[in-house]
Amino acid sequence: MHYIYCPHCEEYREEEEFHAAGEAHIARPLDPEACTDAEWADFLYFRTNSRGLHHELWVHATGCRKFFNMTRDTVTYEIKEVYKVGEQPQVTADQ
Amino acid sequence: MTQKNRLQSGGRVDRSTPLTFSYNGKQYTGYKGDTVASALLANGVDIIGRSFKYSRPRGIVAAGPEEPNAVLQVGATEATQVPNVRATQQELFNGLVCESTNGWPNADFDVMSYIGKAGGSMLTPGFYYKTFMYPQSMWETYEKFIRKAAGLGRSPLENDPDFYDHLNQHADVMIVGAGPAGLAAALSAGRSGARVILADEQSEFGGSLLNSRELIEGRPATEWVASVVAELSELDNVLLLPRSTVNGYHDHNFLTIHQRLTDHVADKAPAGQARQRMHRVRAKWVVLAAGAHERPLVFGNNDVPGCMVASAVSTYINRYGVAPGQDLVVMTTNDFAYQTALDWADSGRNVVAIVDTRPNPNGDRVAAAEKRGLRVIKGAAVIEVQGSKRVSGVSIASIDAKGDKVVGSVERLSCDTVASSGGWSPVVHLSCHTGSRPEWRDDIIGFVPGKTVQKQLTAGGINGSYSLKACLEEGARQGAEAATNAGFEVAAAAVPAVAEVKEGAAMALFHIPHTKPTSRAPKQFVDFQNDVTAAGIELATREGFESIEHVKRYTAMGFGTDQGKLGNINGMAIAAKSTNRTIPETGTTVFRPNYTPITFGAIAGRHCGERFDPKRYSSMHKWHLENGCTFEDVGQWKRPWYFPKAGESMQDALNRECKATRESVGILDASTLGKIDIQGKDAREFLGRVYTNAWAKLAVGKCRYGLMCGEDGMVFDDGVTSALGENHFIMTTTTGGAARVLEWLELYHQTEWPELEVYFNTVTDQWSTMTISGPNARNLLAELTDDIDLSNDNFKFMDWKEGSVAGVPARVFRISFTGELSYEINVQANYGLYVWEKLFEKGAKYDLTPYGTETMHILRAEKGFIIAGQDTDGSVHPYDLGMGWCVSNKKPFSYIGKRGMAREDCVKPNRKQLVGLKTKDPSVVLPEGAQAVKDPNQPIPMTMLGHVTSSYWSANLNRSIAMGFVRGGLERMGESVFYPLADGRVVEAEICSPIFLDPKGERQNV
């Protein structure tokens, strides 16, 4: 039962206020027509699905309705950091 | 009936307040302060139930949540039945009614026991898996008997008359357990000013101190408890929760507490009171002070009533003033149980012997017992119990130093009670809930909480610290540390003086050897509730079930309602020994929530019945109710479905509504459609990216229909969006899709295209929307507006105008989902009902007819308009729907869905495509969901071409109409397909255009 710091509301909120929105940093190809079917599928469906550190997108659904990123351990469920959309994670697996 | 085992004095029961209760139909008396278990023991009740596999008589063995046998059906009425209540935890109240859960005709005399005795030798672990296989057809029959034999209590058959409650709590320090350690922790933390919650499952605080005769500062420990509780209750930053079990410990220090508010008062909660309450706690720091459970030893016939856990015997004597027998034999591997012998002796009963498995025990309690002249037999053990419905004696024998085998001769002692102690198991349960694995410690012969990522501290028995002094010190220290960590600097509370007791070393012994091998010795029980024996565990390992998880699953050890609190460690020890491994090598035992079982109703809380899920209403709902509307659930909304008049069938009503709309004018409450206000200079660009069609040239004052797809190119929503201004649009969505579409827009704006200047706001609830549709729509509207020129030239189809309707400022959209001349009137919701009623005032002369979703569906189907979610299923793109006209691939930006619908499989020929369907027999209405085939006579499995998505009787066309998917359908106009139905009929239908009425669309343009 996660306790999540919303970087926009700037305080901790209960998980019930949030939705997980999948893996973070999956940018929409700038020129979709230039993508092969396989490349498009990679954007659309294929995921790293990390066991351990995972960068993911959440939305403060019943709060400020803003999306933000989170680095979370998918085994211990520890939240290592939250950061705004457009920012890069400080905590990464290769550290 | 006299309470023959009740002592003249002593204990915490109130002898001046007798309580009567019934057990298995007999009346008994107990006292205020009793549990059902202590009252039954006081009354000399030995047999509390029957074991489910062997149907052996069972008695009470423990005094707390670890009790495996005393599991009763409680409840005076059908509606208030509660199955599987632990007698050791149920406080006695006047009029309580309880029964044994197993045993027929009754627990005392039980026929099954003979079958148990006869068949018992076959009921080994896994016997289910090894038999009942032949003949195959018989299994269902066998299973009925197996199911009957299983299960404990029964569910009530009437609805629960009580209600339950939730409270969200936030604490700086959450302390679990109000024994010496927990109380000391609460003192430290409480004095710091931190928000503290102290919860304990028992009716009063004090934990083990309530059961012992230890002194604190020279006075009875309970006096110290009282003084601490008094101080804590003075602090308004401290919340004290008795009768409150912390049943679950979840990630990020979220804990659930199950508080029993009225179960000690009566079956049914007093009027207006919640029966139980769940506290949902988010704690900065947690102190686990849950203590430890004593382990019984595993020996022959150790389940005969009269065999108890040593500390439980002391508890019944010291806390309840009950000595559950006359002649006691104590068997122990440690010093603690000597106290039980002393308690027993001091209660005036006879201690036959203390049988100590250690060759030369030393320690203060041993000395005290010997000083008191009690017989202590060293290096020996009780290898077997005599008696069936009550202990009548024991066989004891010397055992070797390792406790592996019997050495020397067997002596018999007669007694009626056997108290055994194999040492203590810390209550590590909660610490396991978040995935932390307990660690074995040889010095305390038990598991303690393992490493955790939670902000958790532990104090007292849970750490294997069993002396009162250690508990108090650890509690005070950890309470202070928790508060300090939570930001409240504080020193540990001073610890009161207690006598130090010297403990001799305990012996690591779990399974008492017998003169015979385990497989042939009398049954030696490990898990009483599931009838798991030492022989069973050895058999499991012999068969190759070596992982402790396999052993548990194969034997069912630990799967009972006590979750193996007494048995698991003994079982692991036996499994370890029989596979020549140490206990830690064998594995650990990980506990999951709940610590003890929790009422479903309490978990559900108030979210039941009409509060299960919100019902959303439009401003006109009251009118709908008053006008006999039948409603349809659409998402959380209650939408008008149809408006039957007296005596009308549904079809009658629909026919009337449909005709009235096409012939005069009908009205629909369309308020539930999602509405999103879009402002910003890039609004147009944004629309162009999320809709499949073009938006660049939509003039202010105009409306346009749009399709929304996912990146996979599949349609997921649709609706009309109107240009209110150059930089201002209002988008409509499906009723069910509103929230999803808004989040979709926000997702793309916030993550992909933040540079676009646009804001989205929901205005679904802001506007009441009423659609008047039909040839008389204009005439009706004209009577209510004087500032809108409704002429066809000025106010064209797909225009919107602002003006007043019935004197209320309105936005009127000339859009049509029925194909008729239609106006969608939007007014601020505060005026919705007013305008609606005005429309009916003026509408009378046009026979203005209210219609609901069903007529709307029929009318739009006559026009071949789709309903997203009914005619789409997430696997169809616009071209499959024959809606290529709604796709613009000239747009510079690659809108969402464009690439997806260009994938190989999406452009291949012969996909399933949406077409109209005319049954050959116009009177036959195809069932929605019917599957099409080319040749109805082909063998099964048949090749299916697609299914019927929408199908109705059209009163206007006086025939049935349908839409559905047919493989390659758009190229197969005029061909026939066949629908083999469940009732054997085969319906032939012709593929046609889905536009059944007014193909040129003239009616909406008049």
Place this chain on the structure above:
Amino acid sequence: MQRYSGFGLIKHALSYHENWQRVWRNPKPKKKYDVVIVGGGGHGLATAYYLAKEHNVTNIAVIEKGYLGGGNTARNTTIVRSNYLWDEAAHLYEHAMKLWEGLSQDLNYNVMFSQRGVLNLGHTLQDMRDIERRVNANRLNGIDGEVLDAKQVSEIVPIMDCSANARYPVMGASWQPRAGVARHDAVAWGFARAADALGVDLIQQCEVTDILTEDGAAIGVETKQHGTIKADRIGCVVAGNSGVLAKMAGFRLPLESHPLQALVSEPIKPILDTVVMSNHVHGYVSQSDKGDLVIGAGIDGYNGYGQRGSYHTIEHTVQAIVEMFPIFSRVRMNRQWGGIVDTCPDACPIISATPVENLFFNCGWGTGGFKATPGSGNVFAATLAKGEAHELAKPFSMFRFNDGSLIDEHGAAGVAH
């Protein structure tokens, strides 16, 4: 293999059960196998069994990092049904159903497959349309099923609230009589015992740390406890951990692993003798032979390998159960737990070759893998034996996500099951 029977049980009772043989050996792994199957859950063990039984490939190892059947096999709610919507899925699950129907005898191990029927409730008009569509498709595919109205439903489950004043009244249901439940542990043990008897090496407590490849082809696995184990073909059947193994082999899968929770009540006397599922109020329940009400919770939205989920998911599920069965309000929840489910975007599995030659994956069963156990193992065995997908497995290639030929079973998959 020591044959099991009622008579045998009596015989053993007379000898104090001292002569029962091991159900499986504890072999030391060989250096090389024809086929190595990674993952000793139900699907992996079934794969090994059918490889040995139907394809005469017996030089097989099943490598399990924990204990046999200790993953989702041990954690699911044991529902078995085959009433899926799309032909591809329906044929696959029906293939499994037919195998279930003789499984106890085939394995000489009672998996307690109990065909007590499954109800999928409908609470809205769209639910009922979807049910009609699915049942019609099932019927023409040769799968038993019928559409029931609310009255018929309440006759089958009189203790359920089928009244009109429920928040979401029951409008009807689909009913598959041949569906039911089975004893999950027994399925794994039965397949393991039978596979072992056919010579399959079951290697427990052996964790794969790498997949060894040589110019684009898999040649074996590296293990923590037993070093290198070579193989001509490798089949990965590791459910929630599929992504981890794919990473070792250097590719990604269209999967995300989520926590899926379940819970049981205390054992009570028989009161519910069928399986009831509701997508709309989001709960489903059956009663085990032990008497527990076995209840499945919804899937948690975030990725998780922790074998535990969030409490409010449990709350919502219990609310749904109390909404459907108000009389259970005073019954008590005994235990809850979680599994790791590997979910595909179209709620259908992947049974497929991979970008790495000789490496095959069987995964993506999401919340519904148990019911497919024998069928999954059976078609995957054929796939591994021939090196190309079994006819029934072809539509479930991982490459369907490239061309877009998904098999969207979200409707039929519905709630976690």
Place this chain on the structure above:
Amino acid sequence: MSEVVAPEKEAAVKVAVMNQLPGQEPRAESPLHHADLETVAKKGPKQGGVYLQELKLLGHLVLRGSVDNAEFMSGAEKVLGVALPSALQSAEAGDLSVRWISPDEWLVIVPGAKAFKLERELRDAMGGHFAIVNVSGGQTVLTLSGPNAEEVLKKTTPYDVHPSNFPVGKVITSTFSKTQAVIRRTGDESFELVIRRSFADYAWLWLQDACAEYGLVVRG
């Protein structure tokens, strides 16, 4: 209707601003109109642990804009008489109050009749990229007060409403039972809830049930 901007009159209208209020005659009905709280108030108890009142038919304006947009921020302050508050804060000026909703969103509440005029003034005073949406008909305000009001909120929202975390003036949007609400502490024992219209009946149903044990006093 003189102030109405009819699109066809002003060719290049950027945003359609509309006075949604009629004259006196048409009857307005708040989201809880059907519950007839006036009668409940008359008939019901006068003393209890929780006091509930609907502040109906107020003017609700949603302001959207970036804090980096000086014209937006200063324009708002000029017209409102207070600066737009920062995260989780609220501000008041006379009969006007403003709540932070999200980093680019604020909710202004004024007497119903003032909403349109205020929107006009704000639009005139602001520049750059911003949005204003009149949601007066889409939501309503409930006040919850009394010695047990905080306890009722603890049953209703997982948010920590203890004064140490939720002091007077603080405003949050959070889960409200199974819907959501904007919750503001207006006093030691008083709170303001902003509820969406279509959920108002559910909120009313919920509050009646959750307040029962303390005694609910409805104020008309």
